Amino acid sequence: MLALKAENISKQYRLGQVGTGTLSHDLNRFWHKVRGKEDPYLKIGEANDRTTKGDSEYVWSLRDINFEIEQGDAVGIIGRNGAGKSTLLKLLxxxxxxxxxxxxxxxxxxxxxxxxxGFHPEMTGRENVYLNGAILGMTRREITRKFDEIVDFSGVERYIDTPVKRYSSGMYVRLAFAVAAHLESEILIVDEVLAVGDAEFQKKCLGKMGDVTKGEGRTILFVSHNMTAIKELCNTGILLNQGQLVYNGNILDTIVEYQKNSETQNKYIHEGPVETALGNENIRILEFSAQPLQGELIDIESGILIKLRFFNFKAGINLDATFELRTYEEVPVFHTAALISTDNNSERREYNVEFILPKNLLNAGNYYFKLIFGEDQRIPLFIAHNTIGFEVENVKFGKNMSLLPGVIRPELDFKINNQ
Known part of the structure; x- marks a missing residue:
């Protein structure tokens, strides 16, 4: 039995505009509709490639997407930044x-x-549970029956009668996920908001989502950049690239296609207005790159210079940028924060951050950075996944040859005493 079907769906946006555009464009659209003609603006527009400037003011966030999802399926939706994943979830x-x-x-x-x-900041956690349930079409009796279970899962019992505007982002996510997962909807759609929660809660959420599909027979659509979580939870996958569906099938095959088509891109440089760069209303990334300190390519012995240039829109906060390096097998290498401002003195301007990964540190292999911009190291302002990746080569033993196990490959100064 089908739970969900998408038939030739596309989504077009006009850059820099709220709504459909100018009055002349709206009248032109209306005139074509009255005459039974196709919308003239559907014939123009470019793919949503954030790395290029582009000529058209119209972009296709999604273009001609077709798929069917069976009841009880757990579907992982994967792709690079700007592929159209979040837009697809908003449409669904x-x-x-x-x-x-x-x-x-x-x-x-x-x-x-x-x-x-869906949360009202002035209302308490308790009131928001009932509000969310009502929005989802649940009766008050149904919500009351599930209420204790929701609060227990979320772990915010002590603050359940406190206005949610006083909640941390982690508490928000805990309660919001608990409501969405426990109320009796047939289809559960989850974007990568779980990245805000701690590791223990993420594991708890994945376990609950597994119960929802396997035990309760409900359908889940899950967007994540964590291939391990996708692999554990999902049985089918949808791969998007620049707004187009490039693969739909078994989840393991989908992940292989994603990794095959994810060319290692060690440089992101934005050209054009700041407002169109990768980011949101808080942060816009203008440049992010990984370059060898010596020579033409990144090698075990070259060292790596990491450069980040971004525009901050939030003045008067403690601003930080966290760099999380992972292997393409999702093994964490390190997670460290650069404190941009410490006395609530951030400014609305461009910032530059640089650091060096020393030579003889990383083993040969493929790596990527996750960037987390935050306020006070706890409130996320913007999270960028897979913005850049790079390949460390082992020139001494042949290109891309990782002959030794391990993520790091330090050159240690051994002191040997033969006596």
Whole structure:
């Protein structure tokens, strides 16, 4: 039995505009519609490639997407930044309408797209549980029956009668996920908001999502950059690239296709207005790169210079940028923060951060950076996954040859005493 079907769905945005655009464009669209003609602006526009400047003011965030999802499936939606994953979830959640195409759903949908979505800041946690349940179409009796279970899972019992505007982002996510997962919707849609929670809670959430699909037969759509979590939870996958569906099938095959097509891109440089760079209303990334300190390529013995240039829109806060390096097998290498401002003195301007990964540190292999911009090292302002990656080669033993196990390969100064 089908739970969800997408039929030729596309989503077009006009850069720098709120709504459909100018009055002349709206009138032109209306005139074509009255005459039974196709919308003239559907014929223009470019793929949503954030790394290039582009000529058109229209971009296709998604283009001609078709797929079917069976009831009880756990579907992992993967792709690089800007591939269209979050846009697809918004369309499926009916937060926004597709420019073209139709979406058919069977049953109620619960969505967890962004931290605090659907929460009223002035209302208490208790009131927001009932509000969210009502939005999802649940009766008060149904919500009351599940209430204790929701609060227990979220771990915010002590603050349940406190206005949620006083919650940390982690508490927001805990309660929002608990509501979405426990209320009896047929389809659960989860974006990568779980990245805000701690490791223990993420594990708890993945366990609950597994119970939802395997035990309760509900359908889950899950966006994540964590391939280990996707592999554990999902049975089918959808791979997006620049707004187009490039693969749909078994989850292991989908991950292989993703890794095969994810060319190692060690440089991101934005050209054009700051507002169109990778980021959100808080942070925009202008440049992020990994370059060899010596020679033409990154090698075990070359050392690596990491450069980050970004624009900060939030003045008067303690701003930090956390660099998390991982292998392509999702093994964490390190997680460290650069404190940009420490006395609530951040400014609305461009910042530059540089550091060096010394030679004889990383083993040969493929790596990528996750960037987390935060306030007071606890409130996330923007998270960028897979913005850049790089390959460390082992020139002495042949290109891309990792002959020794391990993530690091330090050159140690051994003191040997033969006596």
């Amino acid at each position: 959640s009916k937060v926004t309408k597709p420019t073209t195409g139709k979406i058919y759903t069977q049953g109620r949908i619960a969505s967890l797209l962004e931290v605090g979505t």
